[in-house]
Amino acid sequence: MTAGADGPQRTDARGARRSASASAVLRAVLDDGPIARSTIARRTGLSAAAVTGHTADLTRLGLLRELPEAELRRSVGRPHVPVGLDTGRHVVGALHLAVHHATVALLDVRGNVLVQHEEPHDGLPAKDLLARAAEILDDLLLGHAPDREPLGLGFATGGWVDRDSGTVVDHPLLGWRDVPVRDLLTASTGLTVAIDGHARSLVHAEQLFGHPRARDSVVQLFTGNVVDAAFATGTVVHHGPRSAAGAVAHLPVDDSSEPCRCGRTGCLEATVSEATLARKAGVSFPELLALATAGETAAVRLFQDRARLIGQAVALLLDVLNPAVLVLVDRSVAQVPGCLPAIRDEVRTRSRTCADPAETVVATSFPGAELATAGGAVLLDILYDDPLGPLLTHLSHAS
Ligand SMILES: [Zn+2]
Incomplete structure (x- = not known):
């Protein structure tokens, strides 16, 4: 690459x-x-x-x-x-954009998150938001890595991200269309910037630092407010024309009549998104997650019902792509009892090919750090792919 x-x-x-x-x-x-x-x-x-x-x-x-x-x-x-x-010499900047907050972080070359900062951004236009993120990154570099050389900044988000043009083509939940993120961040940080979809970036992260079988073949499914997926055979992550692969937001789900912004009902993202679940519960998503994590019965049941719906999509992805491993990034999978088993049960019932869901369907290797890791891995993938390439030779010429 x-x-x-x-x-x-x-x-x-x-x-x-x-x-x-x-x-x-x-x-x-x-x-x-x-x-x-x-x-x-x-x-x-x-x-x-x-x-x-x-x-x-x-x-x-x-x-x-x-x-x-x-x-x-x-x-x-x-x-x-x-x-x-040598994990002490360099540092990699990371920026992940979720629907309601940005995560700005620093990682070392082993993919360890050194520091991460969450910044709410509701209502900020794209340009202002990216400028604010650049300021935060600058503060983190000064405060936490004054003696290290920054290799660059990796940016990841959901929706449709075109790596080659450096553009967020379409992120409906943010209201972004054709935003030239790479150019904007390059101008505001002065760093080398690379961007990619967060599911694809997390595939790179799993292959470099995470699950050993992810190097054979892997599907990454991200279920937050945005729902999307990515797929790799060997170490080659599939992008497709204009990097549009992995748009599973509108897969139909059985037993759902949830209206979707696309005009239909029962789409995967509309059905299982954090916003939908919070609306059903009548509390904010963080409150609901805290209740379920503490074992509150009604909250746990909401998450387990949702897990079965996610399991439908997982079974379909497994049958179409037959990966060695399918990795879930979902906050409830790590925290709420019974969610991962419910997804695996659904796979057992529905999949024609997956013989052992307990082996094949796994949680992310980066719990609590998945968003920072998604940002950083965009750049770390380039580094490991071509360590003698432009990232570092650029630095050695500059210094
Ligand atoms: Zn839809």
């Missing part, structure tokens, strides 16, 4: 091969580090000389560092100086 239509492109096959090998070295250290160079060579199939060259490059760029030998599990034979990720 490249950084986008406006970003610098790789020029030749030799450069592409060099980038792919460096990426393999960095991922081997991410997965198994601290790790000896000889082990990296074995894992990646690269020659010892190639591994030495790449670890030197990646160390110079501040992504790897040599560690005292004691940190490596002792092996017989000559001594090896292990290398590990």
Whole structure:
């Protein structure tokens, strides 16, 4: 993958091969580090000389560092100086936009959220909201990472996000159409900015830092106020023309007569969105979630009924795409008793292909940090895909 239509492109096959090998070295250290160079060579199939060259490059760029030998599990034979990720040099900015609040955060290169800030934004126009987020990011960088070099800013949200043009094409719940988010954020932050849909970004996050089977094939389903999905085979996330893939908001759901903004009734998003549930309960969504988390019977039942409706969509996605794993991002799945089992039960009843819902249908690897992670992973995916590429070479030229 490249950084986008406006970003610098790789020029030749030799450069592409060099980038792919460096990426393999960095991922081997991410997965198994601290790790000896000889082990990296074995894992990646690269020659010892190639591994030495790449670890030197990646160390110079501040992504790897040599560690005292004691940190490596002792092996017989000559001594090896292990290398590990250098999580102290760089920082990645993250911005996620939900319907009612923005999450601004900083992550290290291992995907750990160092700090996150939630900012309500109801009523703010797009331009003002992005400018406000840029100010918050600046404060976080000054307050929490004064000695680190920012690699850039990743932006993620729901709805239809076109990565290549850097545009939020359509986000009906925010009222955004064709908002040039990448250009606006680049202008206000001065950083390299990349944007993507949050479900796709969370697929990258699962593949890099989360569920091991997500690297085989994975479906990510996001059910908040926005409902959308993403799909990857191997490490390739499917975008489709203008990145429109994953729009499951209007899948029909059985036994729902909920009116949808599209003019029909019984669409998935209209049926299971947080706003719908809160309206049914007559309290705000955070209040309802708190009641259910505390075990209040009526609130728990509302969430469990909703979980069965989500299970319908999960069963359909499993049958169409047959992924190794389907990952749910949903606040009730992590917090409310019985929700994940209810989704799996529904899958057991409805799916023709899923033999073991308990194995296949899982909760996100980033509970409580999924929104910050979604933002950061947009940029971290580019970093791990092409560690010798524009993100860092741009910095090393600048410094
Ligand atoms: Zn609809």
